[in-house]
Amino acid sequence: MAVNEPILAGDIFGICDGDVAGPGLVAKENIFSCRKSGILRKKKNVFFVEFLQKKYSPVKGDELVGIVLGKMVDAFKIDIGCGEPAILNVLSFEGATKRSYPDLKIGDTVFCRLISSDPSYELEVVCIDGKGKADGLGPLASSQPSITVNVSCNFCRRMLLDLCPLMSGLSELYKFEVCVGHNGRIYLAASSHGTLMLVANTILTSESMDDGQIQKMLRKLGTKHFVDI
Helix, strand or coil: CCCCCEECCCCEEECCCCCEECCCEEEECCEEEECCCEEEEEECCEEEEECCCCCCCCCCCCEEEEEEEEECCCEEEEECCCCCCEEEEEEEECCCCCCCCCCCCCCCEEEEEEEECCCCCCEEEEECCCCCCCCCCEECCCCCCEEEEECCHHHHHHHCCCCCHHHHHHHHHCCEEEEECCCCEEEEEECCHHHHHHHHHHHHHHCCCCHHHHHHHHHHHHHHHHHHC
16 A cells, blocks of 8 residues: 555555554554545654544544643643543643643643543643653743634644645745644744734645645745745
């Protein structure tokens, strides 16, 4: 089975030691079995199927853009877009103690990692890695104008691929901050509302395009950008 080629539900293919099954695939002994029809993708040692998926299905290890729903005694309730809130312990931040941790408010945005997706237990997310470091995770707060946009989960995974031209092309044209979650949410911040909305609209428009169409659109944006300068 070739990467970046169509795959159908029920298809199986052999794997190597260390290969990991991502969304749309299930591991059975030394083979992967496809559960969803779509395009087979690979990032590092993770195979997954790119298919249209609006609602997020929790997968352990996914990095997510979450929204604070409320505060409990020692944890925050986080909306990760799957219909069931996740728990974020107050100690799950770099350098946090029981007396000192981020004072998150309802509606605040955080970039977190899912560490428990067992349906028998509560979903749990953290904002630290295995060494207790943030490593890019944590509250998403900027003094600049910011926005969170929603796209399909498969488009977010596509954006995170090294071969996707969208992010690299936009970063050459505009200065902005971006945080892409596997749950279909994208956090954006830029120095002006104009740049912010232009980047956000470009991302939303790109969802229905292939890589060639995205590159063509970016070239047009580039021409207009330099003319405006």
